[in-house]
Amino acid sequence: AQTVTQSQPEMSVQEAETVTLSCTYDTSESNYYLFWYKQPPSRQMILVIRQEAYKQQNATENRFSVNFQKAAKSFSLKISDSQLGDTAMYFCALEQGAQKLVFGQGTRLTINP
Amino acid sequence: NAGVTQTPKFxxxxxxxxxxxxCTQDMNHNYMYWYRQDPGMGLKLIYYSVGAGITDKGEVPNGYNVSRSTTEDFxxxxxxAAPSQTSVYFCASSYSSRGEAFFGQGTRLTVV
Structure with a gap:
């Protein structure tokens, strides 16, 4: 079975600092997609960044970047120059075909002013 | 752009x-999904559909049923209803098997 594990239930940093959220996963597939989703208090699920497993280059989206270690099955999210609006739950997700997603339990991130 | 619309909200x-x-979507997406999110947890897949007339079970289908008679509605x-079904339910859609999933705003359901 495919699983996703986020080992940090909560994290807190000061505004403008850099923060890294951890995610490990398990899959027997050789080609797959990994995602980070943000869920603010509004409850909306917002795609932050995605990584295709066959691409060796780490994905980046403005202040968000990932460190994808395929052999270690690790997929961490780095947020640079954190902002108050980054406060949210962050979910790591693994795609298991037909865009069916397996989610981790989430990390609650708080950015303090 | 309405995207994915869920009713009711509560x-x-x-x-x-x-x-x-x-759940209805106006993006002409073939793929649609239902997830549930229990308090403090990630989302779990209930059912999904890869096109009109085709549905399949996800990880937690017991106690639920779906239909997909049109591309737009799921x-x-x-x-x-049982107390164990108290949860937030999310509908999502995707234009392909490798495309981004777009989520609705969720329905908070409480069973008492």
Whole structure:
């Protein structure tokens, strides 16, 4: 079975600092997609960044970047120059075909002013 | 751009009652999904559909039914509601098997 594990239930940093959220996963597939989703208090699920497993280059989206270690099955999210609006739950997700997603339990991130 | 629209946003059900959660998307996506999110947890897949007339079970399908008669609509039916079905329900859609999933704003359901 495919699983996703986020080992940090909560994290807190000061505004403008850099923060890294951890995610490990398990899959027997050789080609797959990994995602980070943000869920603010509004409850909306917002795609932050995605990584295709066959691409060796780490994905980046403005202040968000990932460190994808395929052999270690690790997929961490780095947020640079954190902002108050980054406060949210962050979910790591693994795609298991037909865009069916397996989610981790989430990390609650708080950015303090 | 409406995207994925879910109704209702909130609902309280009594044990044993039934209801249908509505989901519609206006992006002409073939793939649609229903997830549930229990407090403090990630989302879990209930059912999904890869096109009109085709549905399949996800990880936690018991107590639910779905239908997909049109590309736009993917309703989720709860029969004989139980307290274990208290959760937030999300509908999502995707234009392909490798495309980004777009989520609705969720329905908070409480069964008492």
């Amino acid at each position: 609902r309280i059900l009594k044990i044993g009652q039934s209801m249908t959660l509505q 309703p989720l039916r709860l029969e004989l």
